[in-house]
Amino acid sequence: MLALGCGLGLAAVSGMAQAAPQIQGRWIQGGLIVGQIAPGSRVRFDRRQLAVSSDGRFVIGIAYDAPPAAALEVRDPDGTAQRFEYSVEARQYDVQKIGGLPKAMVEPPAEVLKRIADDQRKVAAAREHDTPRVDFANLQRWPLAARVTGVYGSKRILNGVPRQPHFGIDLAAAEGTPVRAPAAGVVRLAERDLYYTGGTLILDHGHGVTTTYLHLSRLDVNLGDEVDAGTIIGKVGKTGRATGPHLCWRANWFDVRLDPSLLVHSEPARKGEHKK
Ligand SMILES: [Zn+2]
Structure with missing residues (x-):
């Protein structure tokens, strides 16, 4: 499990669970993910706070040697926090x-x-x-x-x-x-x-x-x-x-x-x- 700093309080989610972000792109080493989420949400990935556009888009790049598990920590405009997990495809390189x-x-x-x-x-x-x-x-x-x-x-x-x-x-x-x-x-x-x-x-x-x-x-x-x-x-x-x-x-x-x-x-x- 990820150690959560910043007092996000993900363990104590209450109220309405939000829909998972819409994802375009593949969770694969070297890949680019474009996500869509409720405008005004906050998103963290791999200890980085991501910019979220005014229409709710964000982007993630997946490293050449990324580990097999990835997670997005999302905090709604109303403060509800959730974690979404993804598996990352590993590649064989020449x-x-x-x-x-x-x-x-x-x-x-x-x-x-x-x-x-x-x-x-x-x-x-x-x-x-x-x-x-x-x-x-x-x-x-x-x-x-x-x-x-x-x-x-x-x-x-x-x-x-x-x-x-x-x-x-x-x-x-x-x-x-x-x-x-x-x-x-x-x-x-x-x-x-x-x-x-x-x-x-x-x-x-x-x-x-x-x-x-x-x-x-x-x-x-x-x-x-x-x-x-x-x-x-x-x-x-x-x-x-x-x-x-x-x-x-x-x-x-x-x-x-x-x-x-x-x-x-x-x-x-x-x-x-x-x-x-
Ligand atoms: Zn070259």
């Missing part, structure tokens, strides 16, 4: 062994460590925003039509050494292929030359949901720009530490890494390729 890489690609030289740390701070800050926009509910399109060459969650072993899993989806496309916003959002990061990821964009779709675009050859938007779904935001490239032109597409709920293929309500545009 193992990807890549050998023979140049040492400088696997182990950054000492003189760039500060630059890498600065890059990471900027990226982390761009993902902290908790803005009231609800564009996360309209993530329906892929940023481009392409072959999937890398999937979310792959455990990577580079030159025999286990590394952080791959948290993006790699979409192979020719250099210069336009990349489109999958939903409306605001540009939270627009950097032309990050060490690992080169031309990098982060779009904020509200309530902590962001999407990230790596290795771009060109950025077509600036920091703070508002974009609509379908707006061309940049072009495919191989900037940063990339072995060839592709878009590495990522999605987050704050610092929680999500599987972008679980956000969009369709398959990638080209048939016959890897499907999830």
Whole structure:
């Protein structure tokens, strides 16, 4: 059982029990859940107080390695508190062994460590925003039509050494292929030359949901720009530490890494390729 702080008093529910939140999305590692609840309710998940929109929507991201049980603690506008439990599907992730890489690609030289740390701070800050926009509910399109060459969650072993899993989806496309916003959002990061990821964009779709675009050859938007779904935001490239032109597409709920293929309500545009 969860230890409940904050005096929510969940054990002593009295009065009318509220309906369970309406849930869209799958309770699966890497998944995004959009919930609907009575406006004015308060919702907690995993020790985080969630923003609830004026029409009662909230969003949750499920971590790559989330445990099998999840719970929402909901407090009605009238103060009635309840707990709703869900089971989270576990996934099997691929193992990807890549050998023979140049040492400088696997182990950054000492003189760039500060630059890498600065890059990471900027990226982390761009993902902290908790803005009231609800564009996360309209993530329906892929940023481009392409072959999937890398999937979310792959455990990577580079030159025999286990590394952080791959948290993006790699979409192979020719250099210069336009990349489109999958939903409306605001540009939270627009950097032309990050060490690992080169031309990098982060779009904020509200309530902590962001999407990230790596290795771009060109950025077509600036920091703070508002974009609509379908707006061309940049072009495919191989900037940063990339072995060839592709878009590495990522999605987050704050610092929680999500599987972008679980956000969009369709398959990638080209048939016959890897499907999830
Ligand atoms: Zn990638």
